[in-house]
Amino acid sequence: MTPATRLGQNQYGKAETRVVRVTRDGTTHHVRDLNVSVALSGDMEAVHRSGDNAAVLTTDTTKNTVFALAREHGIASPEDFGLLLARHFVAGQPTIHRARIRIEEYAWERIPTPGEAAHSFVRAGGGTRTAQITFDGRRAEILSGLTGVTVLNTTDSEFHGYLKDRYTTLPETTDRVLATDVTAVWRHAHDGTGAAGAAPDWDAAHAAARAYLLDAFATTYSYSLQQTLFAMGSRVIEELPGVEEIRLSLPNKHHFLVDLEPFGLANEGPDGAVYFAADRPYGLIEATVLRDGAEQRVPVDLTAPWPGGPA
Numbered sequence: 325m326t327p328a329t330r331l332g333q334n335q336y337g338k339a340e341t342r343v344v345r346v347t348r349d350g351t352t353h354h355v356r357d358l359n360v361s362v363a364l365s366g367d368m369e370a371v372h373r374s375g376d377n378a379a380v381l382t383t384d385t386t387k388n389t390v391f392a393l394a395r396e397h398g399i400a401s402p403e404d405f406g407l408l409l410a411r412h413f414v415a416g417q418p419t420i421h422r423a424r425i426r427i428e429e430y431a432w433e434r435i436p437t438p439g440e441a442a443h444s445f446v447r448a449g450g451g452t453r454t455a456q457i458t459f460d461g462r463r464a465e466i467l468s469g470l471t472g473v474t475v476l477n478t479t480d481s482e483f484h485g486y487l488k489d490r491y492t493t494l495p496e497t498t499d500r501v502l503a504t505d506v507t508a509v510w511r512h513a514h515d516g517t518g519a520a521g522a523a524p525d526w527d528a529a530h531a532a533a534r535a536y537l538l539d540a541f542a543t544t545y546s547y548s549l550q551q552t553l554f555a556m557g558s559r560v561i562e563e564l565p566g567v568e569e570i571r572l573s574l575p576n577k578h579h580f581l582v583d584l585e586p587f588g589l590a591n592e593g594p595d596g597a598v599y600f601a602a603d604r605p606y607g608l609i610e611a612t613v614l615r616d617g618a619e620q621r622v623p624v625d626l627t628a629p630w631p632g633g634p635a
């Protein structure tokens with residue numbers, strides 16, 4: 325006898341649609357360059373059980389919709405565009421009950437050029453902006469974030485006083501390099517219903533959060549990366565009243581002093597030092613910082629490939 329089966333969590337949609345929207349303002353052009361992943365769920369029992377596709381809005385259509393809405397409405401910000409798409413899918417089809425839109429944005433900076441034309445850009449470094457918008461027909465959950473923002477302090481970092489057992493060899497230090505690749509995701513109080521007030525200016529809010537994260541990294545005298553993480557997250561919560569929680573994933577990009585004694589050289593002195601930038605393994609420090617009373621809803625595992633990780 326075939327065992328009875330039950331359909332568990334399921335979602336589908338087109339992943340990683342690369343859409344570039346150029347807006348022309350006379351000879352001054354603007355670019356928004358996104359990677360958009362759509363995941364829909366709803367009345368999908370029949371398609372899984374019998375291949376009855378009647379409830380299925382095709383992944384091909386979801387890809388086309390990304391392009392069409394970018395043309396019709398423009399891309400004001402990843403958050404605005406994600407909300408527009410999510411609402412479109414849920415409002416447009418009775419069989420679609422929930423839409424999750426994940427977006428990466430690649431920033432372009434202007435190349436200053438003589439003369440009138442402003443249509444030349446260079447891909448900006450400094451990481452990738454991320455957003456995830458989930459809409460269930462009533463409320464939206466709006467997450468903003470960034471990934472791949474590499475930062476380094478050459479001093480003001482100590483690490484000592486930790487547990488020691490028979491396998492501990494790490495020397496204590498009162499001065500080390502502290503470096504990490506910041507991945508952060510923060511959740512907004514704004515849920516698209518108006519209950520938490522008007523939507524923020526998403527671009528300005530993102531720039532502010534990024535600046536607070538960097539400033540807290542730079543200005544925290546650190547006794548551990550955990551402490552630095554908490555300071556970074558707290559700064560965003562304290563400064564941005566519209567942010568309920570923030571999760572950070574910080575790989576500790578170890579920089580080890582090189583032993584130069586075999587060459588008769590003393591490493592580390594008032595004039596500096598030479599470090600070996602280790603690639604792996606790396607410590608991985610992760611935590612969520614919450615506003616008092618807020619629920620923890622940002623997914624725990626941010627380092628699952630984004631987009632594409634589990635919901």
Ligand SMILES: O=c1[nH]c(=O)c2[nH]c(=O)[nH]c2[nH]1
Nearest residue numbers: 483494547548549550576607
């Ligand atoms: O800031 C740090 N936190 C740790 O937990 C840790 N563990 C380690 O080996 N080095 C470090 N550094």
